[in-house]
Amino acid sequence: MRLILGSGSPRRKEILAGLGIIPDAVIAADIDETPQKGELPRPYCERVTRAKLDAIASDPDDIVLVADTTVALGRRILGKPENAAQAAEYLLKLSGRRHNVITALAVRRGAQHWARTQVTAVKMKRLSDVELNDYLASGEWQGKAGGYAIQGRGGAFIPWIQGSFTGVMGLPAMETAQILRAAGLRWDT
Numbered sequence: 001m002r003l004i005l006g007s008g009s010p011r012r013k014e015i016l017a018g019l020g021i022i023p024d025a026v027i028a029a030d031i032d033e034t035p036q037k038g039e040l041p042r043p044y045c046e047r048v049t050r051a052k053l054d055a056i057a058s059d060p061d062d063i064v065l066v067a068d069t070t071v072a073l074g075r076r077i078l079g080k081p082e083n084a085a086q087a088a089e090y091l092l093k094l095s096g097r098r099h100n101v102i103t104a105l106a107v108r109r110g111a112q113h114w115a116r117t118q119v120t121a122v123k124m125k126r127l128s129d130v131e132l133n134d135y136l137a138s139g140e141w142q143g144k145a146g147g148y149a150i151q152g153r154g155g156a157f158i159p160w161i162q163g164s165f166t167g168v169m170g171l172p173a174m175e176t177a178q179i180l181r182a183a184g185l186r187w188d189t
């Protein structure tokens, strides 16, 4: 039995390591993350997660873990910005408001599947022009859903969350431990 982390996100690997879990293999799933027309954030996040799982090949006794993190502003999906202009657009939308960060998890072992979705409400303070421009210049927005990282410089913009900090970072620790245990993974705690 091997544990395969089907994610290229360094944060996910780090959060797993924090739980005491070191995957035997790390493979990024290369899938199309374009939302469908009219698709809502939660079903989108769950569909993309399932697509990531389907894209990872494994042996029957292997455990495969994948996840997707999506920022939801009402019915709007904010994924990873393609460039600084899109990051600016996302951050201006999030500035001074509450949004949800959705992380869907999926696990496969042979023919069995498990899935969990964790939602965290996040408030972002109103950003000044200087804060926005400095943040864009830092480049931290790259590869982050919604264009910010709560675990980094972006943490200075977040006065309040309700839910899971690790969920916002990309892998909710409690739900991940539960789902992996359900799939039969055992590790030293």
Ligand SMILES: Cc1cn([C@H]2C[C@H](O)[C@@H](COP(=O)(O)OP(=O)(O)OP(=O)(O)O)O2)c(=O)[nH]c1=O
Pocket: 006, 007, 008, 009, 010, 011, 028, 029, 067, 068, 069, 070, 071, 080, 101, 143, 144, 145, 146, 148, 149, 150, 151, 154, 168, 169, 170
């Ligand atoms: C909101 C937020 C997101 N993120 C990150 C977590 C995810 O890595 C990323 C969302 O992109 P994802 O598509 O979920 O993941 P990924 O492209 O990094 O990796 P893979 O698809 O291979 O699993 O945004 C943070 O690191 N901090 C935050 O505060």
